[in-house]
Amino acid sequence: MNKRLKPVLALILTMFMSVSTLSNTYTVSAEGEETVTTEQTTTEDVNEQEEVEDNNVNEEDSSNVEEVTPEEDTSEDVASEEPVVEEKLGDASMMEYFLVDSPVVDNSVTENFVLSLNNTEGYSDFRITVKKSDGSTFDLESNEQVDNLIKFSRVFSAEEKGEYLVASLHYSLNGEKYYLNFGDLGMNVKFGVDQEYTGYDETLPDMTEDISEEEEELNNSVIQVTDVNKASEEVAEGMMAQDFPAAMAMIDEDIDTQSNEGITLCLDPGHGGAESGTLNYNGTGLEKDYNLKIAKYCYDELQKYNCKVVMTRSTDKYMGLEERAEYAKQQGAQYLISFHLNASVSHQAYGAEVYYPNTNWRPDISAKGKVMAQAIQNQLVSLGLHDRRIKFRTIDINEYPNPHRYDDNSIADYYGVIRNAKTRGITGLIIEHCCVDNESDFNKYLGSEEKIKQLGVADANGIVAALGLTKVVANTNPSVTYQTHVQDYGWQEWKNDGEMSGTSGQSKRLEGINIKLQNLSGSVEYQTHVQDIGWQGWKSNGAMAGTSGQSKRLEAIKIKLSGDAANKYDIYYRVHAQDYGWLGWAKNGESAGSEGYSKRLEGIEIKLVKKGGAAPGSTSRPFVCKTITYQTHVQNIGWQAEKADGEVSGTSGQSLRLEAIKIKLGSSIDGGLTYATHVQDIGWQSFVSNGQLSGTAGQSKRLEAIKINLTGNAANQYDIYYRVHAQNFGWLGWAKNGQSAGTAGYSYRLEAIQIVLVPKGGNAPGSTTNHYYNKGHAADDESTVLTKPNTSKPSTNNTASDKTPIMGATQTSVAQMVRYYNSKSSGYDTFTGENKKYNGSLAKGGASTIEQFAQIVYEEAKAEGVRAEVVFAQCMLETGFLKYGGDVLPNQYNFAGIGATGAVHGASFENVRVGVRAHVQHLKAYASLDGLTQQCVDPRFNLVARGCAQYVEWLGMKENPKGYGWASAKNYGPNIVNMVINLLSK
Structure with missing residues (x-):
């Protein structure tokens, strides 16, 4: 068999085991170690709390927790057959893992065991010693070997009912005989024939809905086996055709990890806001604060590598579990990594562990999560942390008869972060770094800022190892870099030369900004116009402009270069402003944004251009201010x-x-x-200036x-x-x-x-x-x-x-159109009667909200020089405030009744924007002789007598001097005028 296929067999078996029935699991447990409680509060349904009396370990474990690492200390003395004198104590590193198929097997059904070797050279003569609870023992020799996988099988009779323990492994290496006592390795390998073994029911999780977080059994492995014969080379090659490069790299270091250029990681500091998590050992610190620090150090370290990194929170705020996963999805993340600390009832538990997704529904996500979990765990253990191993947890149907299920009806992951991530196609992990309530763990790993940092760096190193990330090659070209602080999201990653920083379509304000030059002498200086403050002082070279923790929007910005940079480059910048969208490019200290309108900045792009070079785009209207x-x-x-x-x-x-x-x-x-004003009984008054009162006060004069x-x-x-x-x-x-x-x-x-x-x-x-x-x-x-x-x-x-001109400068705003609509109608994009089946049509056409619809009207009207308030008012008249009910159907995206007569539905358009564009162009045909600025989409444009209705009042045939017009109804135009007046008053 090809050497590169060997590790795949292990992966195949692991996956086969994981997708077996839930009852077909086996837990290898170790006594003498404190059960952990990760004390999540409020909504976090990663609920973990064990019942512990005195120092006795309650060996609670979901039957679906898998732990990969085989070695763990134990205080349990497992009786085993005394080895014969010629046998020597073996080296446990020869064994990758040992698996048992069923924790409870029926008589006449084959029980299977599989041993996985790290190296097969020189090994032979494998057998295991199995001990029954009555003290009797028997040996079982291997009956099959496929590469590094050794299989043992036995069919038990009804007379052999009872509890069993796999006590030891025996083998030969280069002619010498060796043994390994599983009890000495912390492997409590039990199973039952026709009955459950003692403690089996204790491996099921003690979950109730009113506790905050329940921890699985800490030191054991769920192990399942399928027919080794299925692990053939053909199956392996079939798996190779799928995308498991990272999983194979974990198992076989000779296989190169694939490049992950462009991957996005979402780091999730657990808890936050009113949800504090657990306390440290002396009650002086909160888990949520340590989680955030560790995550930030991890974030900083990952900035050195070829990946994008975002954080669910960078401040002390509360986020729900689904909200965290949804944010990760919005950011395009492939991984959601949640940072936590453990705690226990007795405060004696210690060590690190990592949870990854179960294999249900999306085994590919589980495989990727397992790889990363193990890589992170390895790094944490290398710091000296006790190895609590990696594991997954599935909801226990005995405790929750109606559990969450995935799309294939399989039972979902227990932890909300992992479950919600998986349903969005994201690999979720939970890192429990150490036990914050254990004095020793705390002092060793959380006792100083440097110790906290080493945890975050270890996490990053594990992520890098799992994904094969490479360090970013330093850019030697002159550039400008910048980062923004976004409402609810905090500081975003640094962007470079023309990349957008901020958000689009989420209505999130920018609150702060940092700007720096790279590989260029001189300085960059910038100042921001801030809500309730106005223009702040100038900042430079990475200092923050704006505010922190005050929830104040940025409204405008000026940026300029100084020194050598100003001699060699122009700096251009443009902003995405509320209701305006992307404004034009400003440069070299000009204002960009708006002033006096209380409009938030939502995004920004900044770019260096060689002195005198062309602007990156249009420079018209970079700044909107109240003139x-x-x-x-x-x-x-x-x-x-x-x-x-x-x-x-x-x-x-x-x-x-x-x-x-x-x-x-x-x-x-x-x-x-x-x-100056002409006043009743007074006539023309004298001129006044700049904000002075003209007219009268208290005299009731017009x-x-x-x-x-x-x-x-x-x-x-x-x-x-x-x-x-x-x-x-x-x-x-x-x-x-x-x-x-x-x-x-x-x-x-x-x-x-x-x-x-x-x-x-x-x-x-x-x-x-x-x-x-x-x-x-x-x-x-x-x-x-x-x-x-x-x-x-x-x-x-x-x-x-x-008269009211149709053409001309728009006098309304998107917000004003929205207020007008909301004052007249409700239930946007919902319809009644026979049109109810068209609910959601506007969203499908590109306008999910009335705000988006009004924005499209504003933009399309502006493009042709038609007044947006006229377009919007006529649209509301023609469609009954977007409720339809006439000849035109909602999914036609025909907002002006173009071509609709009698029972004829009229023209249809491919989406909302095209429909609005056709409406605007049809109005322009009536009101102007000018050509169109955009490609004609109005099918009746050339049928209109151009310029026959310059005014809204003349759109009705009965009011038009020449009898032309849009509609024959009396007062059609004046009715629209009244709607425009009403709109402009909102």
Whole structure:
């Protein structure tokens, strides 16, 4: 047989044994060692607590705990046949393991035993001595050998009922005879014929639902055997075709461990928050804190190797078991390694042990876990820790008649961390490093920071050995590295040159950041804009910017280089901001993010570019800030909250007058502004500036018109546009740079206002005609006399002055659209009646939440220059707030009734985004003559009379001057306008 196949046979047998029936297990137990209790509290269902009276060991053990290491001290004196004089005491290292098939075997059924040798050269004449409880003994010679596996078999008769003990092994080596007493090796190899042996029921776990953690029997091996004949070369070769490289490497050091480039490890410090775990021996320390320290040292050591490492927690916080496994899955981890410390009732137990997954359902996961468990255990034992061995535990159906089961109906792992990991395709482990309540263990392994560190490093070394990780070759190229502190997750791993740090799609805020240069002289400096704090001072070269432990979001950042680095490189950076997504690239100290909107940063990318080189991407709009803010005093309401950059301040549809206003420029704008208002019974007041009150307070006088001017450098860089909602006129056109907006001579109140800054010479936000009515004069012209203008309400006036443009700058936000939807509907992505079968269609189409849906509307509308609030409002009208019920079905992703007439369902689209894009393009066809910026997906785009409905009011055929329109229903357009107004008030 090929030498490389030898270790596979051992693996095969181990796997065969593990997948046998649960009753077909055998526990080799050793007395004289304290049973361990790992005292997990609250939700951790790794519940382990043994009943121990005085110093007597309760030999409790799940019938599914496997322990690999064969050697263990024991105080039990196992009687065995006295060896004949010519036999010598053998070397136990010749034996890899000894296995017995059934702890209880029926008469007339073959009982099998298997001995695995570490080396077969020179060995022969194997026999075992078996002792019955009545004192009688018999020898059993091997009846089969396959490579290093030696099989013994016997069929017992009904007359041989009783308890038995495999007492010793006898063999020849190069002609010399040797023996090994199993009792001397801590191997209590018992079985029964037609009855359970004494202590068999004690090997079953004493589990109850109201205890915190129950520990398996500590020092024994579950051992099972199948027909050795099945361990043929053909079977071995079949196993070789599967992916067991790490498992084979453990068994045969000559087999190279495979490369694990790109593997992700999730380290899980056990307990946390209110769940403290157990106390140390003198009651001065908590397990959760030691677990975290050990895990952090392990994390630091693993940073040197070619793997990605994440941690479930880096601070003192509580996490549920399923939450830990789910986090590991989200991070793409293949392993979830949980860090714990043991404890016992008598405080006398000592040593280390590692739990790995059972073989049920996913034996591949068990095999990988076993390899890593043994590798970690080896490293811990090398520190001097007592070897409590590796093991797995399966739920005992005697205690839990309705246990957790895996998809194939096999019984699940007992421990929640391991079980929840396995159901997500992840290999879970629990490392019990030592006994924290044992004074000796504590002083030797936890008594100082250096001793704690050696545990974490040992864990890392075991992981490295199991996976064959290699050290990362130092990068000699100049680069920038950075790490972020993320809400709930803590510090993330370091990222390099353009990699994203943070999260996407999880709504998690960044709270802190560290940035460093590598292989480059000079410095990197950075400052962050923090919630409730504003811009902090500059930090440099790895110092933390932001806050720690205060749960405050980062909102913006500036980064710059200094020294030699600044002469050779530009530093570019962009951020993923709440509601905005990825903004453009900023560089060399520019602001990135937002200011004044309370939007969190969620991710960041930073990149070095050679001086003068091209930017990594678009540099448009890296920073969103409030360029202008304003606040109005409203009749019966008082001062409203501050608004900014085109948001509506005031009211609509409530007939409430504006009485005063304050306006100021954002901190990022260099310059100032002045403004004056036309007030009831007073007329034009004098100009005021920069946040001063214009109008009246406490006099119940209406504002009727307003003028606003920029001053200083602001006037050179921007135009200021503003429009008002006037009584009887509705929204007037946009005025700019000191023009009057409103009315004079009509005694009409202003009810609302919008103000925006536009880069000098840029396009106006909308129509600029009819922004001011002065009685007896032409609109917008104070020098020309004409008759009184039409003062009827906008819904019946077909002039453009009071209409709502479809094209133009969006005046809403994702959050505002969401608030509007939630005020009108509930049960997103659920339907009623015949459409109930379409529940979840929107999620399948890429919009699992209303937030995601609104974000898509915002992005698609912006891409074509269509106002998002118009798209969203029309979508809600057409779909009944996404409940459908008409001709169009939810899974068509048709949000505007495109092509739907009568019983015709209309157009269908492949997902939500494409459907929204078609809606936006159809609106653009009505409202504009401009071409599309994205590929046309609207099947009826070319059927529309382009530009026939520039205003929302004209989307209805009955209100359209030329009779064109989207729909024939009366007031179709005005109804959408009312919805837009309602939306903008949220």
